[in-house]
Amino acid sequence: MADAPAPLLFRRTTVISPPRRAEAVDVLLAQGRVQAVAPAGMLDADNAEVLDAAHLILTPGWIDLQINGAFGQDFTLTPQALWDVAAQLPKLGITAFLPTIITAPRETVAQAQAIWLAGPPPGWKGARPLGLHIEGPFLHPERKGAHPPQHLRLPDRAWVEDWHPARGVRMVTLAPELPGALELVQYLTARGVVVSMGHTMATWDQAQAAFAAGVTYGTHLYNAMRGFHHREPGAVGALLARPDIPVGLIVDGIHVHPAAVRLAWQAKGPYALTLVTDASAGLGMPPGTYRLGDMTILVREHDARLPDGTLAGSVLRPDRALRNLMAFTAASLVDAVSAWTVAPARVLGLPRPAIEPGAAANLTLLHRDDLTVAGTVLAGHLVWA
Known part of the structure; x- marks a missing residue:
């Protein structure tokens, strides 16, 4: 894989991390890991690429x-x-x-x-x-x-x-x-x-x-x-x-x-x-x-x-x-x-996929309106959107 990407901050998104679902949250990714998940507006990250993700659903990869x-x-x-x-x-x-x-x-x-x-x-x-x-x-x-x-x-x-x-x-x-x-x-x-x-x-x-x-x-x-x-x-x-x-x-x-x-x-x-x-x-x-x-x-x-x-x-x-x-x-x-x-x-026998602090930043992004794939994140890299 390439070098570690810049941090990514998804704003106002929906997170599905079975068995849990969370609405209107921010998700910060850095160094190939999920760093934080918090209510919308609670996270800041210097040098992060900020994405308005209100129209997206984030799931584990x-x-x-x-x-x-x-x-x-x-x-x-x-x-x-x-x-x-x-x-x-x-x-x-x-x-x-x-x-x-x-x-x-x-x-x-x-x-x-x-x-x-x-x-x-x-x-x-x-x-x-x-x-x-x-x-x-x-x-x-x-x-x-x-x-x-x-x-x-x-x-x-x-x-x-x-x-x-x-x-x-x-x-x-x-x-x-x-x-x-x-x-x-x-x-x-x-x-x-x-x-x-x-x-x-x-x-x-x-x-x-x-x-x-x-x-x-x-x-x-x-x-x-x-x-x-x-x-x-x-x-x-x-x-x-x-x-x-x-x-x-x-x-x-x-x-x-x-x-x-x-x-x-x-x-x-x-x-x-x-x-x-x-x-x-x-x-x-x-x-x-x-x-x-x-x-x-x-x-x-x-x-x-x-x-x-x-x-x-x-x-x-x-x-x-x-x-x-x-x-x-x-x-x-x-x-x-x-x-x-x-x-x-x-x-x-792999670790349970999750969107929580410390988890690998491998995500699948869905359009909220029709549940089609909108993008993918691999080890913190937004590789397709």
């Missing part, structure tokens, strides 16, 4: 646990695009994320690890990649979704010996019912990797075994997993029945019916439901043809699909996901913001 690419670039096809895409994500309100590598040859994952470990170019500013989310290749073929079948494989410890947070791997999605999967879950979790259940045909009993082995998350609930049946609740039922196991949810109104979103919200609430975009290269781009790993995807205004019609990630803007969650569930704005902040931080 948003964290997306599943981004495959954006702005025309795909991390699996071109891992070196990571820092370029990350520099543009603040336009969407994202301040931190997990670049997601879908099912691919082992060399692709190694290349992505090397790029993450090398760090950003000089002078870079952008959303912080917190490590990689490796989605595959240990997925059930019947629930592969948009993953290339030629690269699917059974769990193999030799494949993952270099997968741990110090080497850039933060999360792994796998199908826990595959032979050898539970042993792999135990191995990865012992190294500090978050292991998630996804692209799975797991039964209820197999899901319980996965939780016992160390699975602590569910990747894009409902999508690409055995559905609920009253005599075999499957992976969906198992995840919904565990309030302590957080899940990701793509709330674009296409991947998941609004009624199913409402059910998930009732089961999980604001601290165990994480909004995710599952964004593909078409996010932030006009309709057209793009790539997702080895495959061509067709992007329209609101969705991305393979030529056979299979959903292939999304083009969901994070602020639309926030508004959809509120519309589908009647969630309050405070609780909906938690699904972009507190809930994903909890999944990764």
